[in-house]
Amino acid sequence: MPTLRNRRLEQLLGGPIDESLTYTQVTGLIPGTAEGPDLDFKRDTYGSRDRDRKALCGDVGGLANANGGLLILGMEEDSQGRAAKAVGVDISDAERLRLHQTVVANVQPTPTFDIIPVEDPDRPGTGFLVVWVARTATAPHAYIQNNALLYPKRIGTQTVWLSEALVAEAYRARFAGLADRIDEAARIERDFTSRLDSRQSWLVATLVPDLPGDFRIDTATLNAFEQDVAGRTISGLDIPLTHFRRAGVRHRRLVGSADCDANRLYLDLSCELHEDGSGSIAACFDARHTRPGHDDGPPPGSRIDDEDLVATIAAALKFLAAHARDRAAAGGLATLRVTIFPVALNLPAYLVHSRGHGFVNALGTHPVWQPPVADAVADIDELATDGRGLLAVTYRLATGLVQEFGCPEALQLTADGNVRRCYWHQQAQTIVMRYAERHGVDVIEDRAG
Incomplete structure (x- = not known):
């Protein structure tokens, strides 16, 4: 199974970012760990509507077009973008498959990513979904919307959509x-x-x-x-x-x-x-x-x-x-x-x-x-x-x-x-x-x- 290699995030979590990741490691980000260019907290999972699909693909594609990183679903943040509370999301195989297929079907070329379930020992079936995304040499990755190509990129703590000039620059770099x-x-x-x-x-x-x-x-x-x-x-x-x-x-x-x-x-x-x-x-x-x-x-x-x-x-x-x-x-x-x-x-x-x-x-x-x-x-x-x-x-x-x-x-x-x-x-x-x-x-x- 591929894993994300990111020394900063590994130090924050106290171990490798793979299926050995524990609930205690993720909750260890509370309190005070702030979002950054390679770390994003989401209170809820992504829904099935068009805008939710665009948000998921934009967040994953944005990390892939930058330096890679983590999306942690089930983590509430405070007003300063810091990890504040573990609220939990559905971590079932069906939910992971839905999210995975959404990205694969709508982001091209497909980025290198995975979704790791981290279960709350007190609430079986609930916990964190840790979505890791690797920086890739196949960037830029595009979100396909109504036969149009949109190119996201995570800059700071925000996902932005690239202009035509920046897209051309990204292809030249590839x-x-x-x-x-x-x-x-x-x-x-x-x-x-x-x-x-x-x-x-x-x-x-x-x-x-x-x-x-x-x-x-x-x-x-x-x-x-x-x-x-x-x-x-x-x-x-x-x-x-x-x-x-x-x-x-x-x-x-x-x-x-x-x-x-x-x-x-x-x-x-x-x-x-x-x-x-x-x-x-x-x-x-x-x-x-x-x-x-x-x-x-x-x-x-x-x-x-x-x-x-x-x-x-x-x-x-x-x-x-x-x-x-x-x-x-x-x-x-x-x-x-x-x-x-x-x-x-x-x-x-x-x-x-x-x-x-x-x-x-x-x-x-x-x-x-x-x-x-x-x-x-x-x-x-x-x-x-x-x-x-x-x-x-x-x-x-x-x-x-x-x-x-x-x-x-x-x-x-x-x-x-x-x-x-x-x-x-x-x-x-x-x-x-x-x-x-x-x-x-x-x-x-x-x-x-």
């Missing part, structure tokens, strides 16, 4: 922001790969949050990071890949690595995790090989196993998303980029599939002579959690890479995040099937196409 994040991912990748040992073949993944987080690197942070990663094996779909052995820092980033050579180039596994929640991770596929099936073939190239590619991308995405969400408190969407490094005219990459017992089959129609790249946008919380959401994004990125070799898709997964059994070799099938059972992933027995 598209400029996406281009900036794509460029930033490529820049972070270039800087990171300059410290990888080019005698090895790497899968490199980079994540840039649409809404940056923040954390401070100091001695305590480094010690905690070292305890977290030292000896830790990263795995994709529970298939173990390799593990970190050491931790360190560079300017405004944490560094994890399996080893370094004499020139301080990373070997086998490495990551650089930035203070704003962005980061890159690289996992080594293998050393150099001659062309598959030709011991006396052309100069050495990189042999990229499609099954390893899928598992490594899944592991990399989950690792980077956990850093962004849990360490840097970044939320919302992220721009993702994956590539294979190094690839060049004198160092091509070949796509293969290992059938076990030393047998290797070439895949695709041709090698690649420059680094293949795939990118995507996905929800950080979804990436940090095992299951279909993570696997669906893994499929998109892996498919983007293998298509550069002339292969139509990554066959181990499906576009909706399920698993195709027959495209995993025998040794991996048992592990992957257990993963699927634990995380609610369907297993597809038929071959693709």
Whole structure:
């Protein structure tokens, strides 16, 4: 379940803003907690009339178009806009569904939000409805009224409707922001790969949050990071890949690595995790090989196993998303980029599939002579959690890479995040099937196409 990450509000409530929120925490805002740009109190829930629908969508859309925040329904405020009394509202599933559907049907694009019921222990079925809304990179969000688009924004403690000029400015900011994040991912990748040992073949993944987080690197942070990663094996779909052995820092980033050579180039596994929640991770596929099936073939190239590619991308995405969400408190969407490094005219990459017992089959129609790249946008919380959401994004990125070799898709997964059994070799099938059972992933027995 996605959650709102807002340090100010978490401090006010004394804990995370998720389904663990208690009645005591919310009533702890009484007396005296004032409304603000990210906090709004409502005595009653929203009704079903047109003006109520507009008010609900305006309040939710207004927060999404600003910096996100909370609407707390069931909290009476005083004349100064401060929490004064818990009056309670209906917190039934039916009421939550009605409010949720109203927003989804009338605000486009749909903001990232949720409605958390917080029950009064003395009055079952009554309590607070805590509506959290995340700031998103897809702003501006519009309320649709009679085929017209109205754009709300919370400014101070009020929701206002934007003028045409401000709407145009918001759209320019959206598209400029996406281009900036794509460029930033490529820049972070270039800087990171300059410290990888080019005698090895790497899968490199980079994540840039649409809404940056923040954390401070100091001695305590480094010690905690070292305890977290030292000896830790990263795995994709529970298939173990390799593990970190050491931790360190560079300017405004944490560094994890399996080893370094004499020139301080990373070997086998490495990551650089930035203070704003962005980061890159690289996992080594293998050393150099001659062309598959030709011991006396052309100069050495990189042999990229499609099954390893899928598992490594899944592991990399989950690792980077956990850093962004849990360490840097970044939320919302992220721009993702994956590539294979190094690839060049004198160092091509070949796509293969290992059938076990030393047998290797070439895949695709041709090698690649420059680094293949795939990118995507996905929800950080979804990436940090095992299951279909993570696997669906893994499929998109892996498919983007293998298509550069002339292969139509990554066959181990499906576009909706399920698993195709027959495209995993025998040794991996048992592990992957257990993963699927634990995380609610369907297993597809038929071959693709």
